[in-house]
Amino acid sequence: SDLRAALIAAEAAIAAPTPGRSADWTTRVHTAxxxxxxxxxEHVVxxxxxxxxxxxxxxxxxxxxRACQRLGDEHATIAEALTEAERALGGLPDEVREAVLSVLALLAxxxxxxxxxxxxxxxxxxxGED
Incomplete structure (x- = not known):
């Protein structure tokens, strides 16, 4: 699915090395x-x-x-975590990684x-038929 591919891309982006390439790394994470x-x-729709x-x-x-309602309620939490990860982009790589990992864990x-x-x-x- 597109969501699964996006999860994989985000994980790969944050796992990439940052020393000497923080601007490229930040761009890659932002794109992911x-x-x-x-x-x-698209998943929410x-x-x-x-x-x-x-x-x-x-x-x-x-x-x-009820289970559908709970899953729907999770959408707002995940969207908020995504916003937090986007806001973290200006920070230290470890902070960005933690924010993105939070999103990935929620989505998983x-x-x-x-x-x-x-x-x-x-x-x-x-x-219940035998």
């Missing part, structure tokens, strides 16, 4: 964060839009409405919970 924000924004994933899941599996957990939700909606048989 822009890509991450774009991919994340896909999930929360009127015909989005959450709307579909709430029809297919109403029991999962969010993707895991999303995968669990999809499994619950589409793979778990709750019919």
């Amino acid at each position: 964060l822009l890509g991450l924000r774009t991919a994340f924004s 896909t999930a929360e839009g009127p015909d989005g994933l959450f709307a579909q899941l709430e029809v297919r599996a109403p029991r999962l409405a 957990r969010h993707r895991q919970r999303g995968a669990d939700l999809m499994y619950e909606a589409y793979a778990v048989d709750i019919g």
Whole structure:
């Protein structure tokens, strides 16, 4: 997915060495964060839009409405962390790395919970037939 590719690019950007190349490093991290924000924004639209994933899941599996709401609530937290990472760009590389790592960790957990939700909606048989 675009989001997964953006996560990989952001991790690669912050892992790059900085000594003697801090301006290039900062540009690379900034570019990676822009890509991450774009991919994340597309993810939010896909999930929360009127015909989005959450709307579909709430029809297919109403029991999962709360889980959809929790995932939707995480979007604001992740967007805020992205903004903090962007603000950190003027700081020391270690501070920037920590801010970006916070975003990556939030997104990794969010993707895991999303995968669990999809499994619950589409793979778990709750019919109880023998």
